Amino acid sequence: xxxxxxxxxxxxxxxxxxxxxxxxxxxxxxxxxxxxxxxxxxxxxxxxxxxxxxxxxxxxxxxxxxxxxxxxxxxxxxxxxxxxxxxxxxxxxxxxxxxxxxxxxxxxxxxxxxxxxxxxxxxxxxxxxxxxxxxxxxxxxxxxxxxxxxxxxxxxxxxxxxxxxxxxxxxxxxxxxxxxxxxxxxxxxxxxxxxxxxxxxxxxxxxxxxxxxxxxxxxxxxxxxxxxxxxxxxxxxxxxxxxxxxxxxxxxxx
Amino acid sequence: xxxxxxxxxxxxxxxxxxxxxxxxxxxxxxxxxxxxxxxxxxxxxxxxxxxxxxxxxxxxxxxxxxxxxxxxxxxxxxxxxxxxxxxxxxxxxxxxxxxxxxxxxxxxxxxxxxxxxxxxxxxxxxxxxxxxxxxxxxxxxxxxxxxxxxxxxxxxxxxxxxxxxxxxxxxxxxxxxxxxxxxxxxxxxxxxxxxxxxxxxxxxxxxxxxxxxxxxxxxxxxxxxxxxxxxxxxxxxxxxxxxxxxxxxxxxxx
Numbered sequence: 189x190x191x192x193x194x195x196x197x198x199x200x201x202x203x204x205x206x207x208x209x210x211x212x213x214x215x216x217x218x219x220x221x222x223x224x225x226x227x228x229x230x231x232x233x234x235x236x237x238x239x240x241x242x243x244x245x246x247x248x249x250x251x252x253x254x255x256x257x258x259x260x261x262x263x264x265x266x267x268x269x270x271x272x273x274x275x276x277x278x279x280x281x282x283x284x285x286x287x288x289x290x291x292x293x294x295x296x297x298x299x300x301x302x303x304x305x306x307x308x309x310x311x312x313x314x315x316x317x318x319x320x321x322x323x324x325x326x327x328x329x330x331x332x333x334x335x336x337x338x339x340x341x342x343x344x345x346x347x348x349x350x351x352x353x354x355x356x357x358x359x360x361x362x363x364x365x366x367x368x369x370x371x372x373x374x375x376x377x378x379x380x381x382x383x384x385x386x387x388x389x390x391x392x393x394x395x396x397x398x399x400x401x402x403x404x405x406x407x408x409x410x411x412x413x414x415x416x417x418x419x420x421x422x423x424x425x426x427x428x429x430x431x432x433x434x435x436x437x438x439x440x441x442x
Numbered sequence: 443x444x445x446x447x448x449x450x451x452x453x454x455x456x457x458x459x460x461x462x463x464x465x466x467x468x469x470x471x472x473x474x475x476x477x478x479x480x481x482x483x484x485x486x487x488x489x490x491x492x493x494x495x496x497x498x499x500x501x502x503x504x505x506x507x508x509x510x511x512x513x514x515x516x517x518x519x520x521x522x523x524x525x526x527x528x529x530x531x532x533x534x535x536x537x538x539x540x541x542x543x544x545x546x547x548x549x550x551x552x553x554x555x556x557x558x559x560x561x562x563x564x565x566x567x568x569x570x571x572x573x574x575x576x577x578x579x580x581x582x583x584x585x586x587x588x589x590x591x592x593x594x595x596x597x598x599x600x601x602x603x604x605x606x607x608x609x610x611x612x613x614x615x616x617x618x619x620x621x622x623x624x625x626x627x628x629x630x631x632x633x634x635x636x637x638x639x640x641x642x643x644x645x646x647x648x649x650x651x652x653x654x655x656x657x658x659x660x661x662x663x664x665x666x667x668x669x670x671x672x673x674x675x676x677x678x679x680x681x682x683x684x685x686x687x688x689x690x691x692x693x694x695x696x
Contacts, residue, residue, distance in 0.1 A: 226480020428693040
C-alpha cells in the first residue's frame with residue numbers, strides 16, 4: 189500500500205489511481221485498464237479536473253434519455269466497476285436498469301470477480317456471467333461481441349462508461365441509444381455515441397445519479413424536450429475548445 | 443495473450459501497448475509504468491501520433507549534442523527498456539555511450555530483469571546493477587538518486603527517456619546536459635531539460651539513431667552550430683501550438 193501525503197498537489201488524482209491499482213490487485217481491473225486510466229488522467233488534466241458546464245449539459249440529456257427508456261442497461265467493465273461500484277448500483281436502482289458486465293479483454297475469472305464485487309456493493313442482479321443466455325453480435329470481433337439476451341441485447345438505452353469505438357458503433361447499428369463517459373472528446377466512441385459525457389467517471393456518475401433522481405419527477409414531455417434540445421456534436425466541440433483554452437492559459441505561464 | 447484484430451483502427455497503438463504489458467509480465471515494467479504510458483498515449487494522440495517537425499528539430503540537436511559528447515550516457519527505465527530495447531542498444535553502439543538502468547520505483551529484482559533483457563537485446567555492458575560502484579546524488583530523495591560512478595555520475599550528456607522532473611533538475615544542477623523524451627510539452631521534465639524531444643519514444647529513438655549515424659560523419663563545427671541554433675523553449679512552445687492546431691483540425695471535422 190502506497191502512502192499518499194494529504195497535502196500532495198495531486199492527491200485527488202493519486203487516490204483515484206490507488207483505487208484502480210487496488211482493483212487490479214483484486215483481479216477486477218485489466219493491465220490494459222491501468223493504461224486506459226492513464227490516458228483518462230491526461231485528458232482530465234487538460235480539462236482542469238472538474239465537471240465542466242458542457243459535461244453537465246450532457247449529464248442532463250443522459251438523465252432524461254435514461255429516465256424515458258423502457259429497458260435501460262448499464263454496461264460495466266473493470267475500470268468502471270473499480271472506480272464507481274456504488275454509483276453504478278445506485279443508478280441501476282433509481283432507473284430500474286439492468287447491470288451487465290462486458291469486457292473488451294475477455295477473462296471469465298475477472299468477469300466473475302467484477303460480478304461478485306458489484307454484488308458486494310449492493311447489486312441484486314448482474315448479467316453477463318451466464319453462458320446460457322448469451323447472444324453474439326455478428327458485427328463485432330472482440331470479446332465484447334458477447335451480450336446477454338435479457339440485458340444489452342434487449343435494451344433500448346445503453347450506458348457504456350469507458351467504451352471502445354467499435355462497440356459503440358455496433359450498438360448504434362442495432363438501433364440502440366448509446367450514452368458514454370469519455371474524457372477524450374475526439375475519440376471514436378465520443379464521436380459515435382448519442383450522448384457523450386466528457387468527464388471523469390467518478391465525478392460524472394455522482395452527478396448523473398443526482399440528476400436522474402431529480403428527473404424521476406418530471407413528465408415525459410419535459411424530458412423529451414431536454415433530449416431534443418441536446419446537440420452532442422456541438423457539446424463535444426465545446427469540450428475541445430475547453431482543452432484549447434487550458435493549453436493557452438498554461439502556455440502563457442510555461 | 444490477447445488477440446488484437448488486425449483491422450482495428452488503433453492496432454498500432456494497441457500493439458505497442460501489448461509490448462509494455464509483456465514487459466510488465468516479465469518484471470520489467472512497474473504498474474505505475476502502465477499508467478504513465480497511458481498518459482503518454484493521450485498526448486501522442488493529441489500530437490497526431492507522428493514525429494512532428496519540432497520533434498525532428500529536437501532530434502537533430504540531440505544527435506549533434508550526443509555526437510559531440512565526451513562521455514554520453516543513456517539512462518534506461520522499465521518503460522524505455524520494454525518499448526525500445528534494440529534502439530537503445532543500437533544507439534549506445536553508434537555513440538559509444540554507456541547504458542545505465544535507473545528506476546524511480548526502486549526494485550532490485552526489476553533492475554536485474556531490465557539488465558538481463560537489454561543484454562539479450564545485444565548490450566555488452568549495462569551499468570546500474572553493481573552496488574560497489576554506486577554514488578548517491580544528495581539533491582534527490584527518490585530511488586533515482588543512486589547512480590553509477592562510471593556512468594551517469596561521470597557523464598557529460600545524459601539521454602533520459604521518460605524522465606521525472608526532480609531528476610532532470612538534479613542532473614542539471616550537476617552541470618550535465620540533459621536530453622529527454624517527453625510527450626507532454628507542459629511537464630516539468632520537458633520544461634527543465636536542455637533538449638526535449640516531444641515524441642513517442644519508439645518512433646523518436648529510431649529517428650535519433652538514424653540521425654546520429656548520419657552525424658558521425660559531420661565535423662565538430664557543423665555539429666556545434668546545430669546545437670547553438672536550437673532553442674528548447676521555443677521548440678516546446680511550438681509543440682503546444684501543434685496540439686492546439688490538431689484540436690482545431692479535428693474539431694472542424696468532428
